[in-house]
Amino acid sequence: MPKVGIRDVARLAGVSTGTVSRVLNDHPSVTDELRARVRSTIEELNYLPDPSARSMRSKVSRLIGIIIPDLTNPFFSELVQSAEQAAADHGYDIIVMTSLDNAVKEADRIGQLTSRKVDGIILVPSNDFHTIMPPKGLPIIVVDRLMPGYSGIAADHRNGVRLGVEHLLKLGHRRIGFISGPKDSVPANDRLMGYLGAMEQIHGDRQAASPSLIAEAAFDYESGRLAGNYLLARARNERPTAIFASSDQQAIGCMRAAHDLGIPVPAALSIMGFDGIPLSNMTTPRLTTVKQPIQKIAAVAVAILLNKQPVPDLDHPILLACEILDGETTSKPQPD
């Protein structure tokens, strides 16, 4: 079965290859009649255009590259999945690459994608990202870990955390601990700002945002556990009655710390996380958390790359709102 090419279609439809090509590319200047005839011939022959040949001529590959630090992180895997769905809706395919937070690998991957002539790149920069000069004409959109100088899109971490902390404040908590992310991380700092902002609103409470209520940690489970330990291993009347963690995994680690110290959650300690990964719904008790609009982030990123939506200004990344996912780890504070 010799594979069917554009000439076969042209011959059978009684037109030129040029016309078939125009139909394929929705070029306006083709008679409805011819268009219909060609379409049905394509159908009949079960013709599929060859992407390589197409891309070679047209400089368009219908391919989008996505580079993330680690697919094992549920946040990123959901991001990739959402991007894939969004891209598929437009006939685009996704090439995934993981940098493992290694700047060298990352640069290498970007080069790889460039030579593949992908039509755009969605990039979650590695933590030690080095400035990169992508060939102009290759749109790169940075997601989540925003970088000055690149068009970006992310959740509104700052307001998201603020929302979460206010939730705790409304419940009556005042000594609210905070587990921050690594301080060289952009999203981590935004989250910290959100916390500080919310705490400042509490007038007349000196302890509101005391430094001793803040523990720096990586975003993972174990770091969260250690940070939780640090915040909780103190006299009861100095110990926070609630802890807001910068990631769900931290929050879960913190739950473990509380457990080990014999502090019941949420009776004696409220805990909130951030991210809204599926995992947050599988803990006992279920974690109350702030959910990032991952799907929307992916959809918008793809839309921008496909020119369905204007590229955001370099100085004004698109920020999408978070929402609270109510769980079982928050309640009113116990009286001291």
Next chain:
Amino acid sequence: MPKVGIRDVARLAGVSTGTVSRVLNDHPSVTDELRARVRSTIEELNYLPDPSARSMRSKVSRLIGIIIPDLTNPFFSELVQSAEQAAADHGYDIIVMTSLDNAVKEADRIGQLTSRKVDGIILVPSNDFHTIMPPKGLPIIVVDRLMPGYSGIAADHRNGVRLGVEHLLKLGHRRIGFISGPKDSVPANDRLMGYLGAMEQIHGDRQAASPSLIAEAAFDYESGRLAGNYLLARARNERPTAIFASSDQQAIGCMRAAHDLGIPVPAALSIMGFDGIPLSNMTTPRLTTVKQPIQKIAAVAVAILLNKQPVPDLDHPILLACEILDGETTSKPQPD
């Protein structure tokens, strides 16, 4: 900056394009001297071959497709990540697609990959997979959910579960409950076989594999919780002293069920999971589980597609051994 092509390299190196091409493809018949000269010119010009042009002539795309049901499932995302690493080692890129367990979407994706001329497909078939006739010449290797008629590679679920159940038996457990996977799932059945096989070894114990000790469930958390409830909500002397779940998520759901019923784990109930996803290490207490060799599965699948390793016989899929990951959810049974 006009982009540099193979002719530029040829001209500057003082050879023909043919020779450059041969160097590019490691064709043996090129003098070391010329090879070196060409290589350095390539370096100097920063030349990158155009994959589209290459693929058009050579019918090789250096692309491999991977289709999985759901990237949100940690097992699959680890699989994809491992495949990406393995492929990158050989200069290959990965196109990911998710079928969401929808056979129509799946068939569509396979077509998409075919027309992309990927050099091979790694497929985790959707649950309602329909037989597919991939164009011959396009190697497809089925992973995890083995299908008769396709070359396959997977963890040795049967022996893995057997190992796990024997672990419980050695601890002294006899009434060991089993949460199975959906019965139309191949791996689920293999796991069930492993359980039954291990239980049969216990001579003289009528109750060994009593049907009432087996609960069917989907692989997710909530189904595991319900199944756990079913197995545990009975008189203490009829209740299993240990439960082996067919997935980590089920096991975690089951932990929740035990918690809700006031049954301490592992004091009054041992629980084991299956998969060894990162999540299993983040529960309180940490889950004891049977780990699948995901990374190895991916590496072997890629190696096969790149012809670094022989294609397995259709009737003899490659099975890779699992190992026990010791956690805190197993202990000796309490006396009745």
Next chain:
DNA sequence: TTGAAAGCGCTAACAG
């Protein structure tokens, strides 16, 4: 609006 024809950048005969 449509057809004819010239390549896109590379590989693979085929000569030499």
Next chain:
DNA sequence: CTGTTAGCGCTTTCAA
């Protein structure tokens, strides 16, 4: 061993 050359399948001028 190396150079020459003819396309791969498609898009896109350029004329008609």
